[in-house]
Amino acid sequence: MTGHAPRPQQLSSTGLWIALSVIAVVAVFFAGCTPMIAAGSQSHKTSNSGSHSGATAAPGTPVVDGNFEFVVSDVSTPANWRGDRRPRGQWIIATVTVRNTDHDRQSFMPNNQKLIDSAGRIYMADAIAAVRMNNESMVIDMKPGFKITVEVPFDVPTGTLPAAIELHDSVFTGGARVQLN
Numbered sequence: 001m002t003g004h005a006p007r008p009q010q011l012s013s014t015g016l017w018i019a020l021s022v023i024a025v026v027a028v029f030f031a032g033c034t035p036m037i038a039a040g041s042q043s044h045k046t047s048n049s050g051s052h053s054g055a056t057a058a059p060g061t062p063v064v065d066g067n068f069e070f071v072v073s074d075v076s077t078p079a080n081w082r083g084d085r086r087p088r089g090q091w092i093i094a095t096v097t098v099r100n101t102d103h104d105r106q107s108f109m110p111n112n113q114k115l116i117d118s119a120g121r122i123y124m125a126d127a128i129a130a131v132r133m134n135n136e137s138m139v140i141d142m143k144p145g146f147k148i149t150v151e152v153p154f155d156v157p158t159g160t161l162p163a164a165i166e167l168h169d170s171v172f173t174g175g176a177r178v179q180l181n
Contacts, residue, residue: 056164056179063176066169067102072178073149075162085129089157092123093133094165097149100142108140108148112168114175115154118161129153 057063059072074095092115100106111127127138133151134140140148152165166175 056177059178059180061178063167063178064101065167065176066173067100067106068108068167068169069099069101070167070176070178071097072165072167073097075165075180085126085132085153087126087129087153087155089155089160091129092154092156092160092162094152094154095149096152096165096167097147098140098142099147100144103144105144106142106169108142108150109138109170110134110140110150110152111138112171113152114166114168115156115162116164116166116177117156118163118181120163121160122166123154123156123160125152126155129155 059075062069062071064070072094075092076095077090077092094113094115096113098108100108109127110130111125113125115123115125117123130136130151130153131138133153136150140150142148154162156162162180164180165178167178168175
């Protein structure tokens with residue numbers, strides 16, 4: 001028996017074209033996503049001292065994140081909720097007035113909002129409950145200058161003490177924080 005190493009298999013020209021096509025499709029996909037991410041982060045700049053990385057505002061005080069101005073007028077925990085959507089724990093519901101400060105139409109999404117409890121845990125808004133509570137879709141289209149008051153529900157464990165609400169224009173923005181206690 002002679003000690004010959006097996007010959008490495010070569011890729012056929014058809015296999016080479018298929019491999020190059022797959023690589024090209026993946027490259028085009030990621031190249032297409034990059035401008036969308038960059039455009040989203042540029043068009044939604046945070047402009048407020050109430051940004052979550054800085055100072056916080058009190059309820060009733062306007063805060064701005066991206067193209068929206070927010071005013072939290074109430075935060076409540078309904079004792080005997082009888083609504084259609086039942087929480088797993090309890091609802092904490094923030095009543096928020098949102099105004100489009102941009103000169104173009106903007107889309108507000110209640111599910112981009114966050115509640116921070118006294119232990120620092122973060123809870124996302126419940127999008128399905130928000131749709132039912134506000135009789136709107138998950139995305140609320142707002143004309144320039146348009147203002148809407150919405151209920152933003154958070155399904156939290158029973159006994160949760162809310163400390164702050166972080167309000168966002170989009171998932172790309174830093175948020176504006178409203179201190180609750």
